[in-house]
Amino acid sequence: MWKFFNQVxxxxxxxxxxxPIIAVVLxxxxxxxxxxxxxxxxxxxxxxxxxMNEGFIEGAKVSFITxxxxxxxxxxxxxxxALAIARYDFRGRSFVSGLxxxxxxxxxxxxxxxxxxxxxxxxxxxxxxxxxIAHFGITVPxxxxxxxxxxxxxxxxxxxxxxxxGANSWxxxxxxxxxxISPGLIAGAVMAFIISxxxxxxxxxxxxxxxxxxxxxxxxxxxxxxxxxxxxxxxxLIAISVVIVIVVERAVGLRKVMNS
Amino acid sequence: xxxxxxxxxxxxxxxxxxxxxxxxxxDVCLDVAEGxxxxxxxxSGCGKTTTLRMVAGLLDPSAGEIVVNGKDVVSTPVHxxxxxxxxxxxxxxxxxxxAENVSFGLQMRRxxxxxxxxxADEALDMVQLGHLRDRRPAELSGGQQQRVALARALVIxxxxxxxxxxxxxxxxxxxxxxxxxxxxIQQRLGTTTLFVTHDQDEALDMxxxxxxxxxxxxxxxxxxxxxxxxxxxxxxANFVGKANFLDVENVEKLGNDTYRVKTxxxxxLEVRGVDGLDPTRASLVVRPHRLTTTRVDESVKSSRPxxxxxxxxxxxxxxxQSYEVRxxxxxxxxxxxxxxxxxxxxxxxxxxxxxxxxxxxLVSDE
Numbered sequence: 001m002w003k004f005f006n007q008v009x010x011x012x013x014x015x016x017x018x019x020p021i022i023a024v025v026l027x028x029x030x031x032x033x034x035x036x037x038x039x040x041x042x043x044x045x046x047x048x049x050x051x052m053n054e055g056f057i058e059g060a061k062v063s064f065i066t067x068x069x070x071x072x073x074x075x076x077x078x079x080x081x082a083l084a085i086a087r088y089d090f091r092g093r094s095f096v097s098g099l100x101x102x103x104x105x106x107x108x109x110x111x112x113x114x115x116x117x118x119x120x121x122x123x124x125x126x127x128x129x130x131x132x133i134a135h136f137g138i139t140v141p142x143x144x145x146x147x148x149x150x151x152x153x154x155x156x157x158x159x160x161x162x163x164x165x166g167a168n169s170w171x172x173x174x175x176x177x178x179x180x181i182s183p184g185l186i187a188g189a190v191m192a193f194i195i196s197x198x199x200x201x202x203x204x205x206x207x208x209x210x211x212x213x214x215x216x217x218x219x220x221x222x223x224x225x226x227x228x229x230x231x232x233x234x235x236x237l238i239a240i241s242v243v244i245v246i247v248v249e250r251a252v253g254l255r256k257v258m259n260s
Numbered sequence: 261x262x263x264x265x266x267x268x269x270x271x272x273x274x275x276x277x278x279x280x281x282x283x284x285x286x287d288v289c290l291d292v293a294e295g296x297x298x299x300x301x302x303x304s305g306c307g308k309t310t311t312l313r314m315v316a317g318l319l320d321p322s323a324g325e326i327v328v329n330g331k332d333v334v335s336t337p338v339h340x341x342x343x344x345x346x347x348x349x350x351x352x353x354x355x356x357x358x359a360e361n362v363s364f365g366l367q368m369r370r371x372x373x374x375x376x377x378x379x380a381d382e383a384l385d386m387v388q389l390g391h392l393r394d395r396r397p398a399e400l401s402g403g404q405q406q407r408v409a410l411a412r413a414l415v416i417x418x419x420x421x422x423x424x425x426x427x428x429x430x431x432x433x434x435x436x437x438x439x440x441x442x443x444x445i446q447q448r449l450g451t452t453t454l455f456v457t458h459d460q461d462e463a464l465d466m467x468x469x470x471x472x473x474x475x476x477x478x479x480x481x482x483x484x485x486x487x488x489x490x491x492x493x494x495x496x497a498n499f500v501g502k503a504n505f506l507d508v509e510n511v512e513k514l515g516n517d518t519y520r521v522k523t524x525x526x527x528x529l530e531v532r533g534v535d536g537l538d539p540t541r542a543s544l545v546v547r548p549h550r551l552t553t554t555r556v557d558e559s560v561k562s563s564r565p566x567x568x569x570x571x572x573x574x575x576x577x578x579x580x581q582s583y584e585v586r587x588x589x590x591x592x593x594x595x596x597x598x599x600x601x602x603x604x605x606x607x608x609x610x611x612x613x614x615x616x617x618x619x620x621x622l623v624s625d626e
Contacts, residue, residue: 166368
């Protein structure tokens with residue numbers, strides 16, 4: 001009896017959480033130009049029009065390039081920081097870890113406005129550099145967190161064994177630490193990529209008139225039109241995210257890293 | 261593998277961790293001869309692991325010297341000390357197979373791939389795991405991982421072999437088998453070895469000499485039989501083997517290591533003891549198996565010191581039968597004897613306890 005009740009409850013909660021996505025999926029197959037669920041004449045026309053929309057293709061390109069660079073830069077920065085926090089005792093360690101690990105308490109709108117005010121005078125709005133710097137700030141905690149998680153759950157004596165048996169610091173990192181924590185690194189990089197790719201609010205401020213990312217492009221499209229095109233695009237993005245997560249899960253066990 | 265031996269001399273070694281006042285290792289001096297296996301024995305927090313880690317180079321000492329073959333290595337970085345170490349958790353590299361694990365140290369020493377592989381195979385054969393060379397550590401049992409860790413430490417022909425509680429994660433049967441395997445390999449190779457353990461049986465069984473640590477200091481450094489039969493302090497007597505302590509008074513020094521003492525339970529005795537102890541702070545150690553029991557009704561006059569008491573507890577462990585005998589309010593002695601149905605005692609039996617004073621030992625209370 002309890003089990004049954006439990007299952008019903010879980011089902012209801014999931015339905016509630018997934019309802020918007022289900023609605024988006026249904027709308028995307030709409031045959032008419034209205035932004036509503038109407039499956040009278042299902043069609044793939046909106047998918048076709050989206051894949052041919054030049055603004056979206058350009059935005060997707062910008063988003064993809066940005067997200068890739070952000071993931072890479074954040075890794076190169078986050079891993080040494082995580083290593084320092086996890087393995088070394090230095091003055092201001094708790095400050096550093098607090099600084100990088102505190103969730104973003106500042107509302108993104110405020111952050112976006114702040115970045116705009118700083119970027120405007122130095123001509124960083126609407127540039128790759130501007131978007132990448134902005135995204136760097138919001139994704140770096142994730143990479144540091146997943147890397148720290150891997151570092152603190154791995155056995156320090158493996159690194160010590162490497163050193164005792166003749167490996168210097170770099171060889172120890174390269175041959176022992178890095179392979180052991182790589183699932184955490186990959187998980188962090190994937191999260192950074194997805195967050196950067198999906199980020200809309202901050203990008204809206206700093207994208208400006210030049211380069212725009214896909215979410216910004218979608219937002220602008222929605223301002224003037226209300227057809228199911230954006231729904232179709234959303235389904236494509238959801239599918240891409242799901243595929244990435246599944247591939248990474250299969251390859252390195254993302255679940256293991258996220259749960260530990 | 262060729263024989264590599266080294267002489268280790270630890271001089272006035274000290275370690276105080278940051279934000280603590282009491283040193284974790286306090287003025288430790290230790291000489292380890294070539295080819296010797298020395299056990300660092302003590303309860304957790306006694307400083308034994310800290311000492312080992314300083315020898316390995318994983319920790320910097322606050323003061324003191326670590327001299328290997330006449331050279332102070334304190335300033336030598338860990339990866340250049342050429343030591344082999346087996347960790348409590350084995351610390352095998354999970355992403356490498358067994359052969360790669362074992363040849364790691366050789367590759368770090370820039371041996372050619374072929375030569376490294378050959379030596380790694382020899383080392384794996386030595387621990388009888390040649391057939392598992394392509395497996396991952398996670399696919400091996402605890403005992404097998406342990407042996408891989410040993411092979412990895414020995415393959416580099418280390419100046420010193422350091423063992424940090426290597427057997428504590430194994431089950432009892434395997435632990436005993438591994439003791440003998442480690443000891444026989446160590447003796448065959450003649451590798452000077454420092455072995456950290458909290459298990460007195462391990463130390464007694466394997467070591468040439470035992471250093472017993474307590475609160476960062478060495479309480480006694482001697483061969484196993486001496487540690488057991490002639491403990492330097494009450495702590496040592498209590499930590500190594502089981503011990504009964506009798507309160508003594510009127511301690512009178514007769515010779516270098518002989519004393520006359522008075523005990524409440526057994527009268528005046530002439531016993532051996534630690535040279536130069538403080539007569540006001542001493543106890544008499546009598547090992548449980550040195551005591552013999554006779555039922556009061558069948559007791560015969562003995563020339564040995566004797567005392568009468570009541571059996572208040574019994575315990576049976578197969579070959580050994582233990583009793584607790586209460587002699588008076590303050591003295592309850594433990595007696596171990598080989599199981600013998602003829603002398604089986606029960607709770608409440610009144611018995612006479614005797615022992616040979618030559619087998620008792622007077623120790624310092626500190």
